[in-house]
Amino acid sequence: MNEYTTDVAIIGFGKAGKTLAGALAKKGKTVTVIEKSAKMYGGTCINVGCLPTKSLTHSAKIIDQLSEFGIERNPEINNQFFKQAMDYKTELVTKLNKKNYHKIADLDNVTVLDGFAHFKDDHTLLVDTDTETLQVTAANIIIGTGSTAVIPDFENKQNSPHIHTSEEILELTNLPKKLGIIGAGPIGLEFASYFAEFGSEVTVYQFNDSLLPREDKDDAAAILERLEELGVTIEFNAQAKRVQDTDNGVRLTFEQNGEEKSAELNEILVATGRIPNTNKLDIEKAGVALGARGEIKVNKHLQSSVEHIWAVGDVKGGPQFTYISLDDYRIVLPQLLGEESNYNLETRRVYPTATFVDPTFARVGFNEKEATEAGKNYKVAKMPVAAVPKAQVLRETSGFLKILVDPETDLILGASFFSYEAHEMINLIALAINENISYKSLRDGIYTHPTMSESMNDLLEMI
Numbered sequence: 001m002n003e004y005t006t007d008v009a010i011i012g013f014g015k016a017g018k019t020l021a022g023a024l025a026k027k028g029k030t031v032t033v034i035e036k037s038a039k040m041y042g043g044t045c046i047n048v049g050c051l052p053t054k055s056l057t058h059s060a061k062i063i064d065q066l067s068e069f070g071i072e073r074n075p076e077i078n079n080q081f082f083k084q085a086m087d088y089k090t091e092l093v094t095k096l097n098k099k100n101y102h103k104i105a106d107l108d109n110v111t112v113l114d115g116f117a118h119f120k121d122d123h124t125l126l127v128d129t130d131t132e133t134l135q136v137t138a139a140n141i142i143i144g145t146g147s148t149a150v151i152p153d154f155e156n157k158q159n160s161p162h163i164h165t166s167e168e169i170l171e172l173t174n175l176p177k178k179l180g181i182i183g184a185g186p187i188g189l190e191f192a193s194y195f196a197e198f199g200s201e202v203t204v205y206q207f208n209d210s211l212l213p214r215e216d217k218d219d220a221a222a223i224l225e226r227l228e229e230l231g232v233t234i235e236f237n238a239q240a241k242r243v244q245d246t247d248n249g250v251r252l253t254f255e256q257n258g259e260e261k262s263a264e265l266n267e268i269l270v271a272t273g274r275i276p277n278t279n280k281l282d283i284e285k286a287g288v289a290l291g292a293r294g295e296i297k298v299n300k301h302l303q304s305s306v307e308h309i310w311a312v313g314d315v316k317g318g319p320q321f322t323y324i325s326l327d328d329y330r331i332v333l334p335q336l337l338g339e340e341s342n343y344n345l346e347t348r349r350v351y352p353t354a355t356f357v358d359p360t361f362a363r364v365g366f367n368e369k370e371a372t373e374a375g376k377n378y379k380v381a382k383m384p385v386a387a388v389p390k391a392q393v394l395r396e397t398s399g400f401l402k403i404l405v406d407p408e409t410d411l412i413l414g415a416s417f418f419s420y421e422a423h424e425m426i427n428l429i430a431l432a433i434n435e436n437i438s439y440k441s442l443r444d445g446i447y448t449h450p451t452m453s454e455s456m457n458d459l460l461e462m463i
């Protein structure tokens with residue numbers, strides 16, 4: 001058996017894993033990164049998550065706007081455009097995957113092993129490659145294995161080639177005429193929005209009666225209205241029961257309010273959540289404790305129940321975002337280098353989130369519901385995006401901008417932007433919250449014109 005000894009072994013080539021590997025190697029540590037699939041160098045985000053999907057949302061937006069210029073679309077044009085968008089997405093992913101690999105693998109001190117890692121004991125990993133099993137002995141181990149889509153139980157799901165996770169649907173070769181999506185979370189809604197813009201007839205099946213339950217009612221209603229405007233139908237209280245392949249695709253049978261119904265679809269995306277990748281790690285051999293959803297239990301320093309084993313990114317449970325995986329690296333790095341740091345999960349600051357429907361819904365800090373629940377006194381300002389000159393220039397007038405301010409301190413409590421470029425603008429608000437910048441500074445800021453961010457002048461004038 002080939003054996004490796006290393007200062008730090010990192011399982012998973014994701015955002016935290018690769019960033020840690022690069023930083024540790026530059027500080028003279030020997031690092032072994034183990035990645036189960038060459039298609040995943042760089043992790044989920046680059047290969048099957050954020051970037052391919054954002055490439056597709058952008059392409060979908062372009063074809064959607066054609067109609068505004070009087071250009072007629074038909075299924076053939078839609079499909080041709082979709083194929084080109086998918087080709088570009090594949091080109092982009094291939095380029096990024098390769099770049100990510102070399103950025104890490106070409107460093108002195110780093111060894112990348114292609115294989116599936118599992119524990120032999122708390123200092124030893126076994127790595128199953130295509131041809132052999134390797135052994136890696138490490139002083140410290142980082143688990144950054146990410147998460148996997150869960151598919152709820154319904155009959156026949158494993159037998160149909162038309163049932164896809166978000167990863168599999170990125171390989172479609174033709175635009176489905178009728179797409180069903182099970183689950184109205186961030187993945188379900190993002191795919192619904194862009195497939196509708198490409199020209200698919202999209203129906204989302206949500207098993208209860210709520211859409212974005214954590215959001216303010218008026219925010220969720222505006223998003224629903226916009227999705228309907230894009231042609232998306234949402235079936236609430238719809239529980240998938242079984243699927244059956246047909247000549248043209250697949251029949252979905254679902255139960256809704258006690259009644260059994262069916263829909264003829266071409267493809268189905270299942271987007272009902274993602275669970276941490278721990279089940280084949282033989283984690284018990286290392287004595288690492290897991291939580292109820294299979295996540296690795298960590299303390300505020302991201303240390304597992306075993307002192308020299310840390311967990312980063314999706315695998316530790318909690319928020320699943322690339323930038324959280326990146327921020328986890330900032331918590332773990334000083335510990336591995338023996339440096340002092342007071343940065344940990346408790347000192348982590350407020351961070352924004354974005355759901356990439358069209359336009360994007362981006363949030364940071366408190367919304368009205370949360371502020372009320374927390375007993376906070378707040379003033380709120382809300383304006384339609386249509387009031388922003390740049391939005392008119394771009395023909396991107398859907399949505400609203402909403403911001404909450406503490407009347408006693410003048411500090412910003414939170415914001416919900418449903419707007420073109422909301423995912424960019426929200427970073428400005430996150431910065432203001434984290435740096436205790438008064439709302440008046442943003443209100444009186446001198447912004448370039450015409451831009452979406454200059455809307456802060458008018459929005460905050462309303463406080």
Ligand SMILES: Cc1cc2nc3c(=O)[nH]c(=O)nc-3n(C[C@H](O)[C@H](O)[C@H](O)COP(=O)(O)OP(=O)(O)OC[C@H]3O[C@@H](n4cnc5c(N)ncnc54)[C@H](O)[C@@H]3O)c2cc1C
Nearest residue numbers: 012014015036040043044049050117146313314320321322
């Ligand atoms: C469709 C989709 C869209 C998304 N869009 C966004 C977005 O727009 N913005 C955003 O911030 N987040 C987005 N996310 C979430 C984001 O992709 C994840 O939160 C992030 O990639 C998690 O990073 P990670 O470091 O935890 O692990 P990952 O990037 O998932 O990396 C884990 C790696 O470990 C490997 N691995 C797993 N088990 C083993 C093993 N035993 N041995 C060896 N290797 C192993 C995997 O192959 C993988 O490469 C999206 C996710 C999806 C699915």
Ligand SMILES: NC(=O)c1ccc[n+]([C@@H]2O[C@H](COP(=O)([O-])OP(=O)(O)OC[C@H]3O[C@@H](n4cnc5c(N)ncnc54)[C@H](O)[C@@H]3O)[C@@H](O)[C@H]2O)c1
Nearest residue numbers: 152183184185186187188205206207271272273274320354
């Ligand atoms: N923009 C981003 O940053 C981004 C984009 C995509 C994904 N992500 C992350 O990926 C993770 C996974 O996203 P997701 O949308 O798959 O999961 P999710 O858990 O956030 O949402 C799943 C949705 O499916 C519904 N659901 C669950 N079981 C169901 C069933 N049997 N039938 C019908 N509906 C059902 C849930 O009520 C929920 O609305 C999230 O944590 C998210 O933060 C982030």
